[in-house]
Amino acid sequence: MNEQPLVSVIIPNYNYARTLSACIEAVQQQTYPSIEILVADDHSTDDSVSIARRHGVTVLETPTNSGVSIARNLGAEHANGQILFFLDSDVALDPDAVANAVAALNADPRLGAICGMYRAEPLFPAGLIKQYRAIQQYVWFGEVEGRIPGLHSALCAMRVEVFREIGPFNHRLRWTEEQEYGFRLNTRYEVRATREIRGRHDHDATVGVLLRKVFQRTRLGAPNWMRLNRLPGGAATGLRAIGSGFVFAAVLSLLLVPWLGPWALLGTAALLGIGIVLDARTYLYAYRHHGVLFGLQFTVLHLMVMFTSALAAGLGIVQGLLFPSWVRRLYGTEMTA
Structure with missing residues (x-):
């Protein structure tokens, strides 16, 4: 590989005009000199395409809205780089992110993908929900630094030959495509997460959108986690899943x-206490860095998320047990071997 291989930054996008400029500009300000930028627009109905073109980047368009997997695959198909860096359009990278990704891939040929993490501050700080989600994901991602069984597809890099070997993202999936791709990639290579690749994410702004995403991703991911007997976040995710179960039991009590x-x-309080203890680091970060008032608000939101994830996981597991052919058809045996 050349000393400075060309990196193709692939930005799948659908109706994120509000963040796309910040995303592209952050890539254009990278310290790494050899970059091409491809925006793979998934038939947006806002001003995304015109914004991308004003920034002078390559714009690819899907003929219909087909999902993020199709957009990522379209970008990879047209990329010229030796390294593919997948970046969601609501993330603004730190200036050294691409350089650190290239260094990690150059240092270890066994590395299939190197993934980054979100910062604790949202891209556009505005409101409690965004701040909550930023802290939650900052703590959760930070717990799994090093080798991971999944993939953080919002900001990750891999060699183009690895992508071709593993194959494209599963176009049948719209909520769990990164989990499935990470499982597939891990059968042949290591996948790692590192704090050396950072970005600020524009998190969800309303409770409804937040809970809907948590529910859908967990419900659809749970059958495949059960079938593969592993979780995308490893041991830390396992403890947190148990904690979610206690929160769910507390509500039922x-x-x-x-x-x-x-x-x-009294039983409800005890069950809630156990659920909180099993995810203590998340709560403690909120209280330590933002004070008691924010911490209390954070606690209420986080308990709602934990309850929603437990409910969704239970429904997903039941669905997988009752309809195993649906799981095989959704994920495909060849995709999870």
């Missing part, structure tokens, strides 16, 4: 209040 009275409330 409230149904017993008419019969058990204070004893049921």
